[in-house]
Amino acid sequence: MNTRNKRAVQHRPETLAKREEILKVAALMFGEKGTSNTTLQDIAGQVGMTHAGVLHYFGSKKGLLLEVLKYRDNQDVADLEGKRMPGGLDAFRHLIKTAEENMKRPGIVQTYLILSSESVTEGNLGKDYFFSRYSCLRAELSEALGKVLVGEQGSLSDSDRTAIEDAVAGILAAMDGLQLQWLLDPEHVNLARASRFIIETAVSAVIDPHENCLDRNR
Template identity: 30%
Template sequence: MDRTKARGPYAKTAARRAGIIRAARDSFAEHGYEGASLRDIAKRAGITHAAVLHHFENKDELLTAVLAQRDDEEWERGFAEAGALDSPAQYLGELLRRHQETPELMRLWAELSASASRPDHPARAYFVDRNERVRSYTAGVLREREAQGRLPEGLDPDSAAALLQAVLHGLQTQWLLNQELDIVKPLHRFFDLILLPVERGRSTDTP
């Protein structure tokens, strides 16, 4: 009984932070980083400006939380959806299309990830960890493909994972500069280059 009561304040705090992040995401998507204000975010969340500052030190910290939440959602969705789609290229193509629905968030991600390359940037640790996590996971998946004989000769999984990250980031940056550009088709062609088709009649159990 006492333990249930003890969880109350923590649950309330987590719910309040989640509400602020949702409000900030809407504000950033509508107004961009410069146009969004903490007072607008507070109004959307139904709380005071001071209450926002109680949970987040400044707008930079809040933007990092918004993008981290989007990243977490995409990881969860990826595990749920990737197996239901025909290929990684199909899943990632759908992911790019979803990003295109909120171009301002895509732009903020690109700007923040570049700014976080500075050693003193508050979001640096998050982006370093995030990039390593994505690269490590992707390389693991590609090692499975390598075991199936599906990586071209001379291309190792770690290099292929780094190239895929570069392609995804680069395509989105190009689209931000020219929103008439088709970035899904080049992504599929890139997968054609780094993943060989499954050989007919080959058993993946063969040593």
């Protein structure tokens, strides 16, 4: 079979449907049992395939894990208008909802943290995915917060833009860090509640700046 015909087969409806089925099952199993306790053979058995059959679609377990993360991203916005993150303050409410949902799928959170930390190494399979994901999230959230601020005051100053960029980067970093703390010590770290606090604090600091308490008594 030549390359052209092979690509045609890969995009047949039944092939895409099977791929979707594998991703759905893998997301559920990784979410419940974690990556180390779930094998490709386990997943293959659930979808009526062989280990080699799953590899045919995704190449490796790491390849499947990355596709599961992309699948999760798509599912998180599947019910939203335009199948994308909402604008304005709803974008940040969506982040809070995502943190709440993540408490139900610790295995997926673990997968995300492991692969994202590995992505900083040169030539890593997930580097492009995570670079693109963070870039897109920063852009979407910055646009959302910028529109709120324009609605409040009519325009954006350079300092406003800097504050927005810093707030958005800080929110994403804090959410990732909270996920790690939550996995390590779920008894003392409430992922949803702490994420809400960070998001509300950062957004409020941009929209309605107040006194910096750390400047007191200097």
